[in-house]
Amino acid sequence: MSKKVSLVEINVFEKMIPLVSGYLESYASSRPEIKTNFDFNKYSSNVAIPEQQILRELIEQDSDIYAFSCYLWNTDLVRRLLPALRKEKPNSHYLLGGPQVMHQAHEHLSPEFENTLICNGEGERTFANFLGELLNTTPKFSNVKGLSFYGDGELVTTKPQERITELDKIPSPYLNGIFDDEYLMTVMETNRGCPFHCSFCFWGAATNDRVYKFSEERVRKEINWLSNKNVPFIFIADANWGMLKRDIEFSAHIAKCKKKNAAPVFVYFSAAKNSPQRVSEITEIFTESGLLNAQPISMQSLDKKSLEYVDRKNIRLSAYEELQDDLNERGISSFIELMFPLPGETLSSFKKGIESLFELRASVLVIYPHLLLLNTPLYEQRKQHKLITREVTDGSSEAALIVGTADISEEEFEEGMWFVFTILALFNTRTIHRLSYYLHTKGLERFSDLYTKFIEFCKQKEDNAFTKFCAESIRDGAYYDFTNYPYVYHLVLHQKRYEFDSLLYDFVSNQDWWADANARLLFEFDLLSKTFIxxxxxxxxxxxxxxxxxxxxxxxxxxxxxxxxxxxxxxxxxxxxxxxxxxxxxxxxxxxxxxxxxxxxxxxxxxxxxxxxxxxxxxxxxxxxxxxxxxxx
Structure with missing residues (x-):
């Protein structure tokens, strides 16, 4: 009698192709003894679904093995599901995998539940070997590389499982018929690995530098499949899209498929860190085909000390200036990605870096909150950098927001977050843009000082909608939610547009430089030129x-x-x-x-x-x- 396997993915987005589950099933099923003795079911849900509904559906699957993919957005939920599921299915086996649980056995395992194990590292080989061991009358999980588990009251961690260097040995779940539903979104891989060592990131730390590739023929066929199945959104999961020359060719193929089938409709990728011209070429391909609206430029910080602390090197500012000019000539929008706060960054250096980008006429700034990720070098250095964290309490995530470091106090962090929200409201929307540049270049008010004074002014207007939203978002850590930042645009450009305009007028008209006629003219023109979203x-x-x-x-x-x-x-x-x-x-x-x-x-x-x-x-x-x-x- 075949054993039943439930591969469980609980994502942020609805109707997302469960790619991890597909990889695990495809690789394991390539072994005849597993294909014969196991029946696979892919359970795909999202964190918005009620917890009790997910639990009920998992119990109804009545499986012998439940394999959970654990990420920071679902691990707290998995922690609660697991005991309840084990109570109903005490004789089943439970395997946890993913970056949030690997090498964290002490957090997730206990001696009383020897049927619960953790996969440390890349999952395909370990999962297949785990299933193979379950075919034995008395399984010996110590024979399986890449596992942690309790046996006879002792915590056991086996030797690491080597990475798969020939990725085509993983049969494509797209091409072998594993996915038979209708989907709205997918993750797509063309390679695995990252040559960089950014200490805040899991990619380089987990893969030990080496980048291994799926074959070009396979990737093209998978792109064809996704387009033919009308999957509208593709997230390219490669760590550095544009690092390889073939990425340009893949991008052109995606655009060709879009033209033929009207799908996909949008592509998102993490841009190569030091290949800006190649990324520009890719962005031009995607923008011309309507698949992308802006080029990401990843910087994280402009502070030299901070970049050294996190083992990262950026493109030179002079090179960025050339790139921005090139993008402007091509009519391509761009946005710069930053993180706050990184170790070594001070409030002053953060504002100084933003001011440098202001002077270089950056288009849009995306400033991500800094999450302390498990299994990263920075996690191991957290005491060294005196990192202060705050747990996210949204009911599903197991995320830790960094709210202080050795170089920035919690109070300074809050001030920095006010600065971030002000950038969203003023800089990214182009509100008082002409006035800001005029004041800065004429030496009447530096950009960072203007924003800092506006923040202090806002704090005195506690009943203003913008002030209340910022204060509550910072107090509650709501900026972790990806809907939080964009809501600022909705607020100041639509819902409370004229209330915000009035707040701005009250602020500027009380500044010393308001006596300058040119400043008054530019404010009027800025306000009338304000974006309608x-x-x-x-x-x-x-x-x-x-x-x-x-x-x-x-x-x-x-x-x-x-x-x-x-x-x-x-x-x-x-x-x-x-x-x-x-x-x-x-x-x-x-x-x-x-x-x-x-x-x-x-x-x-x-x-x-x-x-x-x-x-x-x-x-x-x-x-x-x-x-x-x-x-x-």
Whole structure:
């Protein structure tokens, strides 16, 4: 009689191809004795499903073996499911694998449950050997490499299992018929490994540098399969997409499949750290085919000491400047990825780094919260760097947010997070952009000082929606949730747009430099040029009488304004546009036309749907900025 195996994946996203389960089943089933004696079932769910429903469905599977994939977003949930499942199925075996549990036997195993084991490292070989051992009358798990378990009251960890160097020995679960459902998203691998040693990251630490590849023929066939099955979203899981020349060819093949089958519709990847030109070529391929809206540029920090601490090297700032110019010429949006706080980073160095990117005219900044990951060098160095962590309490995650280091106190961390939220609200949305650059370049107010003063001003306005959202997000650690940051865009560009504008006006009009007429002009122009992220956001005339710009009309993402001609030199209008103006006239009229790719906001949409939309829109902010059009007076 065959033994039943449940391969359990509980993901963040709905209807996601359970690729890990597919790999495990494909590799194990390539052995005749396992294919004959085991029946596999892939259980795929997501963390939003009620816990009791997941437990009930797992019990109903009535399996002899349950294999859980454990990641930081589901491990707390798995911890609670496991005892309840064992109570109902005491004679089954339970295998836990994944980066959140490997080498953590002391946290997840106990002597009273010898039927619960942990897989340490790459799973395919260990899992197949584990099943093979279960075919014996008296299994001896000490014969299986890569396991931790209790036996006779003693914790046993066997020798490490060698990595698979010829990845095509893992039969493709895409191509052998294992996946037969309809899916919305998948992870795709073309290689495994990472040559870098960033101490905050699991990739390099887990794979010992070496990068092993799936064959080009196989990868192309898998891309074809995904496109033919109309899987809309692909997350390329390679650590450095663009590091290999063939990545360009794969990208072109994905674009070709999209043109043929209208799928996939979106691709996300982790860009190669030091191959910016190759990544630009890939981004151009994806943007031209509508698969991507911006190029990621991974920096993490601009502080030399911090980068040394985490064993990382960035592209030179001069090279970044060349890259940004190249992207601008091609009309490609970009965003810079940073992390806060890294060891060695101070609040001052963090702000200084942001200011450097401001001076280089960076487009969008994505500043990730720093999660302390298990099985990374930084986890082993946590005492050395005096890391202070805060546990995420969302009911499913087992994540630790770093909220302090030897170089940044918890109070300074909170201040840094206020700075992050202000970057989201002002920098990424292009709000008061012209004014900020003017003040900075004229020496009237440095960029970082302007934002710091705005933060202090906001804190005095406790009832303001933006202030309340930031304060609550920082207090509760809500910024861990990927819907949190994008909600800032929804708030300041739509829901509380004019309340935020009023807050800004109250702030700028009380600064010493407000006496500068050019600063007042630029603030007026900035406010009228502010991005519309939805098509149905109310368009209102300014609540206060402007000094320089007269608003003639306001309707449907359009402002028609009249501006004194002698103000022309201060405005960043296109030279071709300026050439059309009659400079002999004292005034000229301009239409700020923001009609573009905006979607309509719908009250019945989930917060996640709004967050996804707002995030994607800001990533291509240039598509949403108003077009300047001359209007005959």
């Amino acid at each position: 939805y098509s149905n956001t109310d368009v209102m005339k300014p609540w206060a009488q402007f000094e320089f710009i007269d608003v003639i009309s306001a309707s449907d993402r359009n402002y028609t304004v009249e501006i004194p001609t002698d103000c022309l030199g201060m405005l960043d209008l296109d030279e071709k546009l300026k050439a059309k103006l009659d400079t002999d006239k004292p005034l000229f009229r301009l239409r700020l036309n923001s009609k573009g790719p905006q979607f309509t906001f719908r009250e019945n949409q989930t917060r996640k749907a709004n967050a996804d939309y707002c995030y994607g829109s800001i990533m291509r902010i240039s598509d949403f900025l108003p077009r300047m059009e001359i209007v005959d007076s």
